[in-house]
Amino acid sequence: DSGVTQTPKHLITATGQRVTLRCSPRSGDLSVYWYQQSLDQGLQFLIQYYNGEERAKGNILERFSAQQFPDLHSELNLSSLELGDSALYFCASSVGSGLAGTSTDTQYFGPGTRLTVL
Amino acid sequence: AQKITQTQPGMFVQEKEAVTLDCTYDTSDPSYGLFWYKQPSSGEMIFLIYQGSYDQQNATEGRYSLNFQKARKSANLVISASQLGDSAMYFCAMRETGTALIFGKGTTLSVSS
Numbered sequence: 686d687s688g689v690t691q692t693p694k695h696l697i698t699a700t701g702q703r704v705t706l707r708c709s710p711r712s713g714d715l716s717v718y719w720y721q722q723s724l725d726q727g728l729q730f731l732i733q734y735y736n737g738e739e740r741a742k743g744n745i746l747e748r749f750s751a752q753q754f755p756d757l758h759s760e761l762n763l764s765s766l767e768l769g770d771s772a773l774y775f776c777a778s779s780v781g782s783g784l785a786g787t788s789t790d791t792q793y794f795g796p797g798t799r800l801t802v803l
Numbered sequence: 804a805q806k807i808t809q810t811q812p813g814m815f816v817q818e819k820e821a822v823t824l825d826c827t828y829d830t831s832d833p834s835y836g837l838f839w840y841k842q843p844s845s846g847e848m849i850f851l852i853y854q855g856s857y858d859q860q861n862a863t864e865g866r867y868s869l870n871f872q873k874a875r876k877s878a879n880l881v882i883s884a885s886q887l888g889d890s891a892m893y894f895c896a897m898r899e900t901g902t903a904l905i906f907g908k909g910t911t912l913s914v915s916s
Contacts (some may be wrong), residue, residue, distance in 0.1 A: 687847075687849075687850070718903055718904075720903075720904075727906060727908055727909070728894065728904075728906040730903035730904065730905070733903055741901070741902065741903055743903060773846060775848060777848075777904075790836075790898075791836075791838065791850055791853050792838075792850070792898075792904055793850055794840070794847065794848035794849075794850070795847075796846070796847045797846055797847060797848070799846070
């Protein structure tokens with residue numbers, strides 16, 4: 686158990702719908718990262734928050750958004766869902782921000798949310 | 804250009820044997836970290852081992868060791884005394900300053916009895 690929790694574990698929805706994935710980081714970790722894992726794209730970084738502020742953005746679609754709340758939990762919102770959004774979505778957390786001196790922080794992953802868009 | 808390359812899509816090993824999973828990386832950042840993660844069929848991503856670019860010694864964690872050859876830009880994972888439970892997908896990843904993890908495509912390891 687990494688200490689990172691994600692809910693729900695599975696999500697099945699229809700095209701055009703909107704869903705929210707939730708993540709709670711390990712105690713003491715200030716950074717939360719979201720990753721998408723699909724068969725064709727592999728593991729891709731979406732977005733990072735550090736202590737409530739957006740810190741880095743990866744290949745995140747405009748239909749997707751995220752935020753980190755004062756209690757440090759994070760939510761990833763996916764809207765206007767398409768078939769191609771079906772994937773395993775991971776949240777990870779680490780202590781540091783990723784800037785110099787903390788770029789080597791280990792990221793611990795949650796169990797993931799498997800999203801199926803029908 | 805690929806930042807992380809794992810050239811072995813699949814590896815097969817017998818129980819109790821050692822196995823090496825290859826990983827090469829590409830970076831010009833002098834400060835970076837290299838990580839290995841295990842993903843069993845259940846789907847979770849499990850952190851195995853970490854090597855910092857300034858670390859002089861190879862990292863070890865129980866049966867896992869990282870063969871770090873900085874000049875060759877390689878960070879191979881060595882699993883000693885393989886067990887059936889080691890059957891999984893293994894990902895090599897790198898983090899440069901100010902970036903998130905960049906993953907390789909993974910290697911599937913199958914351990915047989």
